[in-house]
Amino acid sequence: MTILRSDHLQFPDVSCTNKEGLLAIGGDLSVRRLLLAYRSGIFPWTDEPLTWWSPDPRAIFELATFRPHRRLADKIKKKEFILTIDKDFEGVIRNCARRAPGRETTWISPQFIQAYTELYKAGYAHSVEAWQNDELVAGVYGIAINGFFAGESMFYRVTDASKVALVFLFDYLRSRNFELFDTQVLSPLTARLGAIEVRRSEYLRRLERALASRTSFYPEPGPPAAPAIET
Incomplete structure (x- = not known):
C-alpha cells in the first residue's frame, strides 16, 4: 500500500490498487492534488485516514443514450421544481453530508466540504439545485474538467427531486458536449x-478522450459563481 506525502504531488499507477480498488493512503485534499487525481482516474473517499481509489470495474452514466424511465419522465413534465446551477453549492454539499434515513454515516467530512468548496471557488466543482416554494429540496454536485464530469453526491427532501435534478444535469452536460459522467461505484x-x-481500462480510455475535449462547463470563462440557470 502506497503512503502519500503531503509535499509530494504524485500517485502510483492505478494498476497498483488492491482488489477493492484502494490505491493509496495519505497526502492532502489540495486543489492541485484533487485535480491530478480526477485526471488520473482516481478519487478520494475517506479522510481518517485519507484514502484514494480507482476501482475496477467503474460505474458511469452513458450521457449520449440516457433516457429517464417513464415514471421519472412524467415527474419531470409536471415541473414541480425550479432547477438552478451553482446557486447554492455550499447548501448542496452540506445537505449531502447530513445523515438521513438509510444513510447513517457519511464520508463528506468538514475537510471534504472545505476542499470541494475550494474546487468550486476555482471553477471546477458545480452543483444543481432543486427548489420548491423557495426552499432547497434537493441537489447534486460534482467535478467538471473539460468534457468530464464526476458526480460526487446528491440529497433530497422531497421524493424524486434529486433524480429530477440529476436528469437536468445530464441534459445540461449534453448541451455542452460532455463525453463522460463518472459515478465511481455502482449503487x-x-x-x-x-x-x-x-472495465477500468475502458474507463481510462474514455477519460482521456473527455479530458482532451475543448468543451467547458460554461459557454464562456467566468467567475466560479456563474448566474443560475432556471427551468
Missing part, C-alpha cells in the same frame, strides 16, 4: 437510474 440507486459498469 442500487444509480443502477435503477441506468448507470452501468465498464
Whole structure:
C-alpha cells in the first residue's frame, strides 16, 4: 500500500490498487492534488485516514443514450421544481453530508466540504439545485474538467427531486458536449437510474478522450459563481 506525502504531488499507477480498488493512503485534499487525481482516474473517499481509489470495474452514466424511465419522465413534465446551477453549492454539499434515513454515516467530512468548496471557488466543482416554494429540496454536485464530469453526491427532501435534478444535469452536460459522467461505484440507486459498469481500462480510455475535449462547463470563462440557470 502506497503512503502519500503531503509535499509530494504524485500517485502510483492505478494498476497498483488492491482488489477493492484502494490505491493509496495519505497526502492532502489540495486543489492541485484533487485535480491530478480526477485526471488520473482516481478519487478520494475517506479522510481518517485519507484514502484514494480507482476501482475496477467503474460505474458511469452513458450521457449520449440516457433516457429517464417513464415514471421519472412524467415527474419531470409536471415541473414541480425550479432547477438552478451553482446557486447554492455550499447548501448542496452540506445537505449531502447530513445523515438521513438509510444513510447513517457519511464520508463528506468538514475537510471534504472545505476542499470541494475550494474546487468550486476555482471553477471546477458545480452543483444543481432543486427548489420548491423557495426552499432547497434537493441537489447534486460534482467535478467538471473539460468534457468530464464526476458526480460526487446528491440529497433530497422531497421524493424524486434529486433524480429530477440529476436528469437536468445530464441534459445540461449534453448541451455542452460532455463525453463522460463518472459515478465511481455502482449503487442500487444509480443502477435503477441506468448507470452501468465498464472495465477500468475502458474507463481510462474514455477519460482521456473527455479530458482532451475543448468543451467547458460554461459557454464562456467566468467567475466560479456563474448566474443560475432556471427551468
